[in-house]
Amino acid sequence: MSEVTINQVRAYTVRGGGADYHDQAEGHWIDAQIATPMSKYPEYRMTRRSFGLNVLGTLVVEVEASDGTVGFAVTTGGEIGAWIVEKHLARFIEGKRVTEIEKIWDQMFNATLYYGRKGVVINTISCVDLALWDLLGKVREEPVHQLLGGPVRDELTFYATGARPDLAKQMGFIGGKMPLAHGPAEGEEGLKRNLAHLAEMRSAVGDDFWLMYDCWMSLDLNYATRLAHGAQEFGLKWIEEALPPDDYWGYAQLKRDVPKGMLVNTGEHEATRWGFRLLMEMECCDIIQPDVGWCGGLTELIKISALADAHNKLVVPHGSSVYSYHFVITRHNSPFAEFLMMAPKADEVVPMFNPLLLDEPVPKNGRMSASALDKPGFGVRLNPECELARPYTH
Numbered sequence: 001m002s003e004v005t006i007n008q009v010r011a012y013t014v015r016g017g018g019a020d021y022h023d024q025a026e027g028h029w030i031d032a033q034i035a036t037p038m039s040k041y042p043e044y045r046m047t048r049r050s051f052g053l054n055v056l057g058t059l060v061v062e063v064e065a066s067d068g069t070v071g072f073a074v075t076t077g078g079e080i081g082a083w084i085v086e087k088h089l090a091r092f093i094e095g096k097r098v099t100e101i102e103k104i105w106d107q108m109f110n111a112t113l114y115y116g117r118k119g120v121v122i123n124t125i126s127c128v129d130l131a132l133w134d135l136l137g138k139v140r141e142e143p144v145h146q147l148l149g150g151p152v153r154d155e156l157t158f159y160a161t162g163a164r165p166d167l168a169k170q171m172g173f174i175g176g177k178m179p180l181a182h183g184p185a186e187g188e189e190g191l192k193r194n195l196a197h198l199a200e201m202r203s204a205v206g207d208d209f210w211l212m213y214d215c216w217m218s219l220d221l222n223y224a225t226r227l228a229h230g231a232q233e234f235g236l237k238w239i240e241e242a243l244p245p246d247d248y249w250g251y252a253q254l255k256r257d258v259p260k261g262m263l264v265n266t267g268e269h270e271a272t273r274w275g276f277r278l279l280m281e282m283e284c285c286d287i288i289q290p291d292v293g294w295c296g297g298l299t300e301l302i303k304i305s306a307l308a309d310a311h312n313k314l315v316v317p318h319g320s321s322v323y324s325y326h327f328v329i330t331r332h333n334s335p336f337a338e339f340l341m342m343a344p345k346a347d348e349v350v351p352m353f354n355p356l357l358l359d360e361p362v363p364k365n366g367r368m369s370a371s372a373l374d375k376p377g378f379g380v381r382l383n384p385e386c387e388l389a390r391p392y393t394h
């Protein structure tokens, strides 16, 4: 029995990339014209920063144990998240044993139910939870994947998300997922352009490489259905997050209406076992895509994944670097993983949370061996060159 306890929790913010990967300098592909629910307003159509996609910034949570060991994690949440940790959640964390992860989660979630449940509160709970797993791994000198039951395969295989699937293919990835540029407000002309871009990429990558469209909640049911049928001849493997996340009814209809064999995937902006239960019981999608930094953390992802297993759904977590890798390598129902191409032109592999983490592993030739994850905790360190601010204390 571990008697090591948690002495202190501290919350920091940091700007410029990191876990808030939308927080990039101008000229990055992730800030090019991408269809969003705000695209109906021409003044917010050309970049996502224009409507504030990067306002939150990165949240860093550190937990320090009585033996001096420090665990940490990062997610999107910034100053609001830091306030929640310092002013509210700290009381459920400090003084507990490092093994009491389940109890801490339950207290954090239930104590915030009246203003939480989803969004930035759950991002924040996720960050604390991941920091606790990192701490437990470091105290026990074991990688998190060992705490989860150990790898079920020797390596991870990745598809790449970014503007250049053609380059991702050359780099050895199994597929490429592109952002959709034009939304319904741009009418027939926009739809034609979306399909023309897919056709162009298909001719660049050949027949067998996976191509997917990420629609980032931007479409309506009719547009999404027409896009899916138009995309069939160019072998679109899946249509992702086509509708707003609250439209479970729309997703269920879309899944019935897409061409046979095309997958409907979603879930990166869904949270907790209850949100994913709705997605699964309403037959909304084929693959669920929880983000471990946004869905409730690893403690909750374990439950979501078990539920998915019983529904014969695959779980392919959204982004999240090492926090996803340690999970995916331990799951039979997570056969591959996502890698976000964070180079500004999507033309080289750089660490996903660049520049915030040191020792962050990246795929080589689209793969990563399980042994790349064989370090205590999540196996990463904070880059001392990134300037952390601690806006609140307790």
Ligand SMILES: [Mg+2]
Pocket (backbone or CB within 6 Å): 214, 216, 240, 241, 268, 318
């Ligand atoms: Mg997505």
